[in-house]
Structures are given as C-alpha cells and as structure tokens.
Amino acid sequence: MADTFQIDIATPEKLVLSERVESAQIPGKDGYMGILPGHAALLSELGAGVLSVTVGGKTQDFAISGGFVEVRDDRVRVLADRAE
Amino acid sequence: MPSLIDIRRRVRSVRNTQQITKAMKMISAAKLRRAQERALAARPYAAMLQQILANVAEAASQSPDSGAHPLLATRPEKNVLLVVVTADRGLAGAFNTNLLKLAQRFVSENRDKNITFEAIGRKGRDYFRRREGKIAGDHADMMKQLSVDYSDKIAHGIIERFATGEVDAVYLFVNEFKSVMAPTLRESRLLPIEVPKSSSPADYIYEQKPEELLGSLLPKYIKGQIYGALLESVAAEHAARMTAMDAASSNASDMIDNLTLHMNRVRQASITREIIEIVSGAAAQG
Numbered sequence A: 001m002a003d004t005f006q007i008d009i010a011t012p013e014k015l016v017l018s019e020r021v022e023s024a025q026i027p028g029k030d031g032y033m034g035i036l037p038g039h040a041a042l043l044s045e046l047g048a049g050v051l052s053v054t055v056g057g058k059t060q061d062f063a064i065s066g067g068f069v070e071v072r073d074d075r076v077r078v079l080a081d082r083a084e
Numbered sequence B: 001m002p003s004l005i006d007i008r009r010r011v012r013s014v015r016n017t018q019q020i021t022k023a024m025k026m027i028s029a030a031k032l033r034r035a036q037e038r039a040l041a042a043r044p045y046a047a048m049l050q051q052i053l054a055n056v057a058e059a060a061s062q063s064p065d066s067g068a069h070p071l072l073a074t075r076p077e078k079n080v081l082l083v084v085v086t087a088d089r090g091l092a093g094a095f096n097t098n099l100l101k102l103a104q105r106f107v108s109e110n111r112d113k114n115i116t117f118e119a120i121g122r123k124g125r126d127y128f129r130r131r132e133g134k135i136a137g138d139h140a141d142m143m144k145q146l147s148v149d150y151s152d153k154i155a156h157g158i159i160e161r162f163a164t165g166e167v168d169a170v171y172l173f174v175n176e177f178k179s180v181m182a183p184t185l186r187e188s189r190l191l192p193i194e195v196p197k198s199s200s201p202a203d204y205i206y207e208q209k210p211e212e213l214l215g216s217l218l219p220k221y222i223k224g225q226i227y228g229a230l231l232e233s234v235a236a237e238h239a240a241r242m243t244a245m246d247a248a249s250s251n252a253s254d255m256i257d258n259l260t261l262h263m264n265r266v267r268q269a270s271i272t273r274e275i276i277e278i279v280s281g282a283a284a285q286g
Helices: B004-062 B095-109 B122-130 B148-163 B210-285
Strands: A005-010 A015-021 A023-028 A031-035 A042-046 A049-055 A058-072 A075-083 B079-085 B114-120 B134-139 B169-176 B184-191
Touching: A005 B004, A015 A049, A015 A058, A015 B004, A023 A042, A023 A058, A023 A075, A042 A075, A042 B004, A042 B210, A049 A075, A058 B004, A058 B210, A075 B004, B004 B210, B079 B095, B079 B122, B079 B148, B079 B210, B095 B122, B095 B169, B095 B184, B095 B210, B114 B122, B114 B148, B122 B134, B134 B148, B148 B184, B148 B210, B169 B210, B184 B210
Parallel strands: A005 A075, B079 B114, B079 B169, B114 B134
Antiparallel strands: A005 A015, A023 A031, A023 A049, A042 A058, A049 A058, A058 A075, B169 B184
C-alpha cells in the first residue's frame, strides 16, 4: 500500500491544492472524516469547517464550505464552494 | 482633384484612428491573458464535477425509490428560455453579430414556441429589446467584474424558473474560447440536464443517499456550466477584439501608405506644372 495519496481541492474559481499527502481531515456534512491511503471509494457532501492535510509531519489547513468530496482509487477530489 | 492640404488632413485623421485601434489591441491582449488564465483555472472543477455527477446519477437511477429529480424532467417544449451570452461592448468584429444570428435562427425555426430571453451582456439585451423579444432577465455591465456570486445568482434564477415549470427547456448560446483567431459558437441545452455518461462507475460508500447527493449536485452542475460559459465568453470577447483591432490597425497602415503615395504624386504633378508654366512663359518672352 502506498503511503501517500493524491488530493485535489478545487473551487469554481481555481484549483487550490493538488498534492500527494499522507492523511487528510475533511469536514463532511455529518461530521469530520479522516482519510488515509487505501481508503474505500466514498462520496459525501461537505460541511463548513477546516480541511487539513498532513505531509511529512507538517499540516496545512484550508477553510472550506459547501461542496462534495469523492474518494476513489487513492485519489481524493474535493469540490468546495469556497476554500482558503 | 483633392488638394494637398486635404490629403494631408486625411492622413492625419487615419493616423489618429490607428493609434486608438493599436491601443485597444494592446489592452485586449492584456485582458485576454488574464481572462484565459481564469478560464483555465476553472476547468478542473468543472471536469471533476462532471465525473462525479455521472457516477452519482448512475447510482441514483438504480436505487428503487428514486423519483426523477425535477431538473431532469423532460416536458414538451412549449415555453423556452434562451440564455444568450454576449459582450457589453462592440468593436470586436463579428463576435456579437454571429452569436445573435445563431439565436435569431433558433427563434425563427421555433415560431410555435413561446420564447423568452435571458440576456447576459449589453449587446444581446439591446438587440432583443429592439426586436421586442420578451426579456426575462437582463444582466448588462457585469462582464468586466465577473464573479462566482453573480453568476450563481443568474443560475439560481434560471433553475428556479425551470423547476417551477415556468419554462420547459433552457438553451444556452455562447461564444466559446477555442483559439485566439476564431471564437466558436456553441448552442447547447442547459435544462433539462442530460446526464453525462459515466465511463467507469465506482462502488461508493455513500455518506448521504445518492438521490440526496444528486439533488445538491445538479444545481451546482448548472451553476458550474454557466460560470464556465461566462468565463469562456469573456476570453473569447477579448480575443475577438484583439483580432479585429489588429486588422483595423493594419488596414489603417495600408491606407496611410496609399494616401502618402497619392499625396506625393499630387505634389510632384503641381511642381512639374509650375516648371512647365515658367519654362513656357520664358520661351514666349525670349
């Protein structure tokens, strides 16, 4: 199993992040979800909150609200209405 | 025959015009670059959304209690809404004209339907107002400050009208940005949504029910389509204006060359005439 996975965060305006990361915390509509490499395919609506990704022990935070997240084949796609 | 002074005046006026067209060309080139960047930046979102939508729609259609979503409902097309995206300003070659022609053709081919217009961009609004088309929504002067919020507002109004049954179909007319040289016209049906086919359906864990997800995905999809169309149109507008102004500048240059040539001939002719007059005058006296 690979120890990183690809995450893309996009808003209607631009691609905010496209990187390989070790883990991600994503604010789902019904609560936070932790994503690690090898996660099963998943589709959920997003809530408002802080999305954080960890790579090499460092954490990066994004404030996001509204949208969707898709996890599939070690590829996470976050479609947020807003992300900063 | 025009006198020297007349021709000189003409040259000066053409040169002034050329300066304006040159400046406009350069401004458009700069704006084009920015618009192009924005249009490109928006593409990943649109592409991802489309893929997710395809997958979810597939799953939702398999679930037993899926009442078809209102935005997917096909009704006989009696009341049709045309969303026409034009520029706010002219001097962009055939940019607006071609698009309006395409929309006008749609109108004359569908005389039996009740057609209303959602005019985005001043040129389109003015055109349909002159023709006494029914304008439902009018959004002039927003192209230069295009924002997602405003675009969503337009989209929201359109979705609402479709969902309540006020219109049975929505068509979008827009100039697409394909290359700098030639904008491509696009006519497409916005609503009811034709769900893109999924190339590789996946077995997801659904945090919410697929139907529920579909319900919030579809309006987003429309919003994305409209925002994308606006961005493309802005980029295409600047490209068209740049090309048009480039052509105008080189036409002006040709005109200046021709006029200068003509002016020199006239000058030379008058000098020759004077010499002949002097020589023949001298000969008559001598």
